[in-house]
Structure formats: structure tokens, C-alpha cells
Amino acid sequence: MLLDGLFGGRFAGEMIADKDGLFPSNVVLRAKPDDPDFVATVAREHAIGVTTGQKFLLGAWRGIPVTAFAASRLDTSSAIFTWESSGPRNPADLVGKRIGYRRGSEGEVLFDVLMAQLGLPRSQIVKVPYQDGFDALRSGAVDAVIAEVGQEFTPSDPDFARLKIIKPQDYGIHAPGLVYFASSALLQDRPSTMGQVLEGLIKGWQLVYDDYSRSVPALVGFDPAGLSADRVRLELQQQRVLIVPAAGRIAEYDESRWKMLRDALIFAKLGEETVPISQAVSYQLLRDVYRRSPNLAGPGAWSGVRAVK
Numbered sequence: 001m002l003l004d005g006l007f008g009g010r011f012a013g014e015m016i017a018d019k020d021g022l023f024p025s026n027v028v029l030r031a032k033p034d035d036p037d038f039v040a041t042v043a044r045e046h047a048i049g050v051t052t053g054q055k056f057l058l059g060a061w062r063g064i065p066v067t068a069f070a071a072s073r074l075d076t077s078s079a080i081f082t083w084e085s086s087g088p089r090n091p092a093d094l095v096g097k098r099i100g101y102r103r104g105s106e107g108e109v110l111f112d113v114l115m116a117q118l119g120l121p122r123s124q125i126v127k128v129p130y131q132d133g134f135d136a137l138r139s140g141a142v143d144a145v146i147a148e149v150g151q152e153f154t155p156s157d158p159d160f161a162r163l164k165i166i167k168p169q170d171y172g173i174h175a176p177g178l179v180y181f182a183s184s185a186l187l188q189d190r191p192s193t194m195g196q197v198l199e200g201l202i203k204g205w206q207l208v209y210d211d212y213s214r215s216v217p218a219l220v221g222f223d224p225a226g227l228s229a230d231r232v233r234l235e236l237q238q239q240r241v242l243i244v245p246a247a248g249r250i251a252e253y254d255e256s257r258w259k260m261l262r263d264a265l266i267f268a269k270l271g272e273e274t275v276p277i278s279q280a281v282s283y284q285l286l287r288d289v290y291r292r293s294p295n296l297a298g299p300g301a302w303s304g305v306r307a308v309k
Contacts, residue, residue: 001197002032002042004051007222009150009235010178013072013243014050015222016215017204024196040064043183048197053176053261054106060280061271065184069285070198071253073177073242078107080166081137081152082144087164091118091171100130100137100145104270106175107146113264114173149242150235154228175261176253177242187282198289202250202296208236209244249297252286 001023003011011031016022018029027048035041039059042049043066049056053076056068080094088094091114101108108127115122130136133145134152138159144166153160168174180201187194208215212233220227244250258277265271290297 001027001029001048001050002038002045003030004032004035004038004049004055006033006226007031007219008227009219009232009239010073010077010148011050012208012215012219012232012236013201013205015204015219016207017200019218019222020204020207022200022203024193024200026193027197039066039181042066042181046183046186048180048182048186048194050178050180052106053179053258054109054265056179056181057258057261057265057280058271061274063274066181066280067184067187068176068179068181068253068281069187069194070180070201070251071176071178072180072201072251073239074245074248074253075169075177075242075257076106076110076173076175077148077150077177077239077242078105078110078146078168079149080111080144080146081134082164082166083137083162084164085162088144088166089164090166091115092120094144095120095124097143098126098128098141100128100133100142100147102133102146103129105146107148109264109268109270110168110173110175111146113260113267114168114171116267117173118171150238152234152238154230154234156230173260174257175264176257179253180251187285191285191288194285195289195292198251198285199293199296202289205243205250209240212236249290253281255281 001014003014007015014029032038038049038051039056043064050072060066082088088097112122128142133147136142137145152163216229216233219232220229258281262273262277266273
């Protein structure tokens with residue numbers, strides 16, 4: 001299983017499932033940051049991957065033989081951050097302002113769709129590329145920044161309380177966040193193993209949110225030099241609603257989000273739909289796992305899951 005990034009809160013479910021032996025014995029977890037062609041690497045290695053819905057779908061459109069089978073973050077984690085007292089308070093207030101962004105990122109794509117859907121003039125917004133958006137926000141180089149939730153200042157930073165978050169979901173913009181996918185051959189040839197992997201992922205996320213006093217130290221232990229308990233805890237708290245929904249089940253996605261992402265990528269001229277969503281995305285493994293283990297979705301699902309070691 002390859003992670004498109006460094007070990008941290010965004011991959012907490014995978015990390016805890018691996019640490020607690022919830023995967024089949026032949027599954028190993030590897031962080032694969034800075035891979036410029038991550039989706040192709042997963043296909044070439046006949047592996048399982050975790051990446052953004054955007055990166056997955058663009059890879060599938062390029063003809064890479066991969067299939068998405070479940071969600072990690074059920075919705076986008078991209079948001080607009082500004083200052084509570086002096087910054088823009090809603091998307092309309094962004095007109096005429098300087099917005100920090102990463103070129104070609106999911107956040108930029110969904111931001112453009114948000115502005116278009118609200119009928120706001122994108123031409124009157126100054127988009128400023130950045131290396132570290134929150135440094136740019138703090139220095140006053142931008143009025144707002146597009147970034148992932150959980151990457152902002154930690155609560156111990158004096159500026160944390162000053163932040164305001166404008167979420168695309170509050171304005172009807174929904175798209176798959178992080179998704180689990182695999183080489184199409186692996187999904188077809190090893191359905192039993194893939195079902196065990198998905199069940200392990202669901203239980204891993206349950207363990208993450210069952211008890212921070214156990215899961216946070218276990219996560220930091222993956223990279224004590226690079227991870228801090230405060231940062232990991234913040235990311236877990238900020239992304240919780242995207243992973244453990246109030247209504248719905250862990251790892252479950254729906255077609256409407258995929259359609260919105262497809263339309264957003266076409267609107268941004270980043271790709272063309274050469275492979276229909278129905279061929280790139282599968283729901284069968286999710287259905288099979290929840291049908292085989294219905295207690296995974298119920299109120300008692302978290303009891304009986306083994307403790308983090």
C-alpha cells in the first residue's frame with residue numbers, strides 16, 4: 001500500500017491498521033512522497049494507493065489501468081483560510097482580494113468552480129502562487145489562502161484563534177477527497193485480499209477516533225523526528241467530519257461527488273473524460289464488506305476492535 005505523501009494525520013487510518021496488524025500479512029505500508037506520477041507507480045507495482053480524487057481521476061483519464069474502490073476522506077479537505085476579524089467572511093468578499101494557492105491543486109480547481117457557481121467574477125481576484133500559504137497569510141502577502149484543513153497553525157500558536165475557514169461544502173461544492181484505489185488487475189484477481197484490506201482500513205479509522213490518547217502517540221511513533229502530537233491531533237480533529245460522517249459510513253462515497261469532480265476538472269481544462277466514471281470507480285467491494293460485516297457500520301462497531309499496540 002503506497003501513500004501519496006508523508007506519514008501523518010491524513011493517513012492515520014492506514015498507519016494504525018498497519019501497526020495493529022489489521023491488514024493481511026502480505027500487505028506492507030510505504031510512504032511515497034514527491035512521486036510525480038504516483039497513480040502510474042501504483043498501477044506498475046500492482047499495488048494499492050491512497051491519493052486525491054483529482055489525481056486518481058486524471059490518471060485514469062490518461063489510460064492508467066486503475067480502479068477506485070473506497071474513500072478515505074469522503075469530501076474535499078480544501079478550504080479557504082483568512083482572518084476572523086479583518087479578512088473576507090464569505091466567497092463574495094474575495095472579489096478584489098489576493099488569494100494564495102498552489103497551481104493545479106484540487107483547492108484551486110474547486111475554488112474556481114465555487115466562484116463560477118456563485119456567479120462571482122474570477123477575473124477580479126488576484127491569485128498568488130505560494131510555497132507556504134500560511135506564512136504568506138501571516139506576512140500580509142495575501143488576504144486569504146487555499147489550503148487543506150489540518151495544515152493551519154496549531155492551537156498553541158497565537159494566530160490559531162484568529163483564523164476563519166470558508167468551506168466549499170457550505171456552498172454546495174462536494175468532491176471525493178482522498179480515495180483508495182488499486183491496479184485494476186489486482187482488484188479483479190484478489191477480491192478476497194482486497195476485502196480484508198478494506199475492512200482493515202475501516203477498523204483502523206475507527207481506532208484512530210476511538211481514543212486519541214492511544215492513537216496520537218502511535219501515529220507520532222511512525223516518524224518521531226517529523227511528527228508532533230499537537231500537529232497530528234489538530235489534523236485528526238479537523239478532518240474527522242470528512243472521515244467519520246454524522247450520517248453515512250466510513251470509506252463510502254457516492255456518484256454525485258465524482259460527477260462534480262469530473263465537471264470541475266473539465267471546467268478547469270485539466271483533462272477530458274476518456275474513461276467514464278462507471279468504469280473508473282467501483283462500489284462493489286464496499287457493498288460486499290459492509291454486507292459481510294454489517295456491525296462495522298453500527299453503534300457497536302468500535303467495541304471489539306483490537307487496541308492500538
